Amino acid sequence: MSDNEEGVYCICRTTDTSRFMIGCDNCNEWYHGDCISITEQFAKSISKFFCLICRTNNPSLKTIHKNEKITQARGTFCGDCSGCFRTQDCGKCEGCEEGRRCRKRICKVERKKKEEKREKRRREEEEAERLRLEEEERERERKRREKERKKREKEKEKEEEMQRKKDRYQNDDEYVPPELSRGAKRATRRKPEQAAPKRTRRRGEEDVWSTQTAEPQQCHGPKCVQSSRPNSKYCSDECGMKLAMSRIFEILPARIQAWQRKPSEADIANQKALQKIRLQIREAELEEIGCRRKKHELEELIKKGKSQTITEEDVEDGEDPEMNYCVTCGHEFSSKTLNRHMERCFNRFESQTSYGSAFPTKNDLVDLFCEFYNASQQTYCKRLKILCPEHYKEPKVLDSEVCGFPLQKILFDDEHVDFCRLAKKKCIKHISWERLKRAQIDNDIIRARLKREELTDQERIVHMQMTSRGGVLGLMLHNTIDNEDEDLNQEKPQRRICPKRDEDIRPTAYHGDHDYGFRQ
Secondary structure (H helix, E strand, O other), X not given: OOOOOOOOEOOOOEOOOOXXXXXXXXXXXXXXXXOOOOOHHHHOOEEEOOXXXXXXXXXXXXXXXXXXXXXXXXXXXXXXXXXXXXXOXXXXXXXXXXXXXXXXXXXXXXXXXXXXXXXXXXXXXXXXXXXXXHHHHHHHHHHHHHHHHHHHXXXXXXXXXXXXXXXXXXXOOOOOOOOOOHHHXXXXXXXXXXXXXXXXXXXXXXXXXXXXXXXXXXXXXXXOOOEOOOOOOOOOHHHHHHHHHHXXXXXXXHHHHHHHHOOOHHHHHHHHHHHHHHHHHHHHHHHHHHHHHHHHHHHHHHHHHHOOOOOOOOOOOOOOOOEEEOOOOOOEEEHXXXXXXXXXXXXXXXXXXXXXXXXOOOOHHHHOXXXXXXXXXOEXXXXXXXXXXXXXXXXXXXXXXXXXXXXXXXXXXXXXXOEOOOEOOOOOOOOOHHHHHHHHHHHHHHHHHHHHHHHHHHHHHHHHHHHHHOOHHHHHHOOXXXXXXXXXXXXXXXXXXXXXXXXXXXXXXXXXXXXXXXXX
């Protein structure tokens, strides 16, 4: 092997080793998998591989595959969930009553895989049904076009036949009667009193086709002396465009001056609405800024409260015999354990409902939402991050951690701040107060942002209304007459520009680059 051949592989004779390669067990030559049509997954089942050159030279060489292990079909078990550790049936579920496997002994991982497989099969069936319906729709559309094409061909043939008949009877001088047939010759042998009179086909009034066109008219275009096209007022599209341009330059300047002379009531109302909307947008921005400032102050207040020392003097050891009912589940609990139970009970019921969106949040509010991606549903969680019962876990409370709740009516008052100094595990009045206060401020920030976006949409709509009202098309189609304006009452009616002769055209229709009120 020469020096140039060193380091090259495969039938492509390249030095590329970044792709998947397989070696021949006879000649020790390496080949790229895509060059010999062998994938990496298929190569895992091969025990001994021989290239095509070796198998051609020695037909006894054959590629040997590994023996596939046959596994018995059985359920999968993760060994970590409650269904895997349960050894007895509950005797209450549908599976136990019908003599099948208890539902509480089914592995959650296995059940989840079955649900995903069933969902995948359902999506494949829906996709196949959609493709079938699309194919049927395309077939119907093809048949409809074919039917229309045949119909057009028949109509065209009929028109050509009518045209041939019409050309046949255009001129009496060119008419040639057909030769007498054999039957007609026999008819001449009859007696004169019995034979029918010989007649030749002549064009009658009933055979006349109206081939006369309307009287040619002069083109209505400015300074044009050509005749107009059939079923048209102009000889060409250019003449029509010139006449339309002349009308615009004659009518539009007066309309613009009338529009600029006095603002309309709709514009005045839109201006007032625009000012009101901008004021509300500014208020919403200030409200959001204030909420973010409160959030920063709350973090400082929480940090200051955690620096307090724990006091055991205020701990009440007496039992409260008063019993209350949970508003979520309806069970009865003592007042000491009611608050913690209500929080856990609410989180349990809240986890049963999902709030998701197919698109993630991309603005500065991304830190306020959970944004956990659910791969099975392909959605992003849109709960508040601090309150999400599924994806947020509150940090573990230490024995030395103080409650730190500010005991005052005004929360963000820097003067005379007193904190609850009980241990956080023993305080039953201020359970998870930091979490609730953060969630309250985050909710206010989101509400202010949504209000600002809604007002921005209203501002955009008002701008579109004001812009479309003073456009060229609107001014040409509509005109407002003010009865109180004497100038408008004395204005002469505009004459329609439809000249038919060259001498009728007014030379003042367009005089080049003049100022018609467009310039201020």
